[in-house]
Amino acid sequence: MRKPVITIFYQFNPWNATIGGIQTLINTFIKYAPSQFEVKLVGTNTDPKKPVGKWQQAEFAGREIAFLPLFTLEDDNVRSLIPTTLKYTAALLGHRFASDFMHFHRIEPTIAALNWQGEKTLFIHNDIQTQMQAAGNKKAILWRRFPAAYFALEGLLVRQFSQILSCNTDAAQLYKQRYPRLQDRIAYIKNSFDNGIFYPLREDEREIKRRELASRLGVDEQTRFILFAGRLHPQKDPILLVRAFATLNEPHIHLLVAGDGELGVEMRAEIARLGLVDKITMLGAVTQSQLAELHRVCNVFVLSSAYEGLPLVVLEALGSGTPVVTTQCGETPKLLTAESGVVCSQRTPSCIADALRKVLLHPGDYPTESCVQTAKPYAASTVVEQVYSEMLNRWEQRNSIALPV
Known part of the structure; x- marks a missing residue:
């Protein structure tokens, strides 16, 4: 047959x-x-x-x-x-x-x-x-x-x-x-999400890889990382994210932006205007394996979108053991638990900054196991x-x- x-x-x-x-x-x-x-x-x-x-x-x-x-x-x-x-x-x-x-x-x-x-x-x-x-x-x-x-x-x-x-x-x-x-x-x-590619590291391995990333980027070895990955498009509203990061204003925090798109030029101009050139790294388009490595070492993944379905990148972050901060859009707020992320009540710089601060300052409240368990059905x-x-x-x-x- x-x-x-x-x-x-x-x-x-x-x-x-x-x-x-x-x-x-x-x-x-x-x-x-x-x-x-x-x-x-x-x-x-x-x-x-x-x-x-x-x-x-x-x-x-x-x-x-x-x-x-x-x-x-x-x-x-x-x-x-x-x-x-x-x-x-x-x-x-x-x-x-x-x-x-x-x-x-x-x-x-x-x-x-x-x-x-x-x-x-x-x-x-x-x-x-x-x-x-x-x-x-x-x-x-x-x-x-x-x-x-x-x-x-x-x-x-x-x-x-x-x-x-x-x-x-x-x-x-x-x-x-x-x-x-x-x-x-x-x-x-x-x-x-492809759980053969997106999976967590042991805590000691994660810490070693995070320090290696900090060294490659030339930032303090204690730096913690926020990751955004997606098209630089009005749907994802990366300009809002840059303003939220400026509002966060915490020491030894670095934002990584994996992606490219029509808002790239505007986003770089906003980063310069806010004096964040040394605190935000624009990585451009990355391969799936490179993205998986980033998910495994970053401390939090952030989504600033105006509208969504269920972003695969959220599942990839959770599957890698990384908690998620998201705006109130799409299916993500329905699947996140109190131990795997924070849903922002408003799509504003201050609200997103507060959510990021909560995760970054209290990582023990968002254990790797809870994130992985949230992603498992997907x-x-x-x-x-x-x-x-x-x-x-x-x-x-x-x-x-x-x-x-």
């Missing part, structure tokens, strides 16, 4: 040091795909010298996959004048990908898929209602300028999906209310494997041939 084929659609190259929870989740789905499946990825290229528009066999995370780059996108960490999603959607038009399973992580590209045959799944990564209503820069998501148009398009496209899976319980409930006829197709799904080794197991069962049922009596 042939293998079932899963084709994943998203505008990125998995071999590039890209930033974003969607990309990380897709990488995890590739890595943990059982051998019973044939895996394909329709993405983008990063090297203009390499061909596009042709299937190629490749290896990712020890897994053989078929990869089709639709066009060249040299840096997907920074938005261009024409949204990448629009380019990707246009590149899909005219293609017809037949596949047993198709996974989509943005709805716009599924315009091209309306007549494709196969089981289609749409993953919802943000609380779309909060995302549309969020105050601030309208450029954070262009659909915020035209919400009626977005929901009209969504209403046209959602009917084609066999499953609509959201990592945010509020978003899952919203979709059930918005599309009552599709209720049985809509469900909450746990986001998952480990990819169980979550992703369960998803594939259910997919395989459905495929076998569809393709079973009744034996003669």
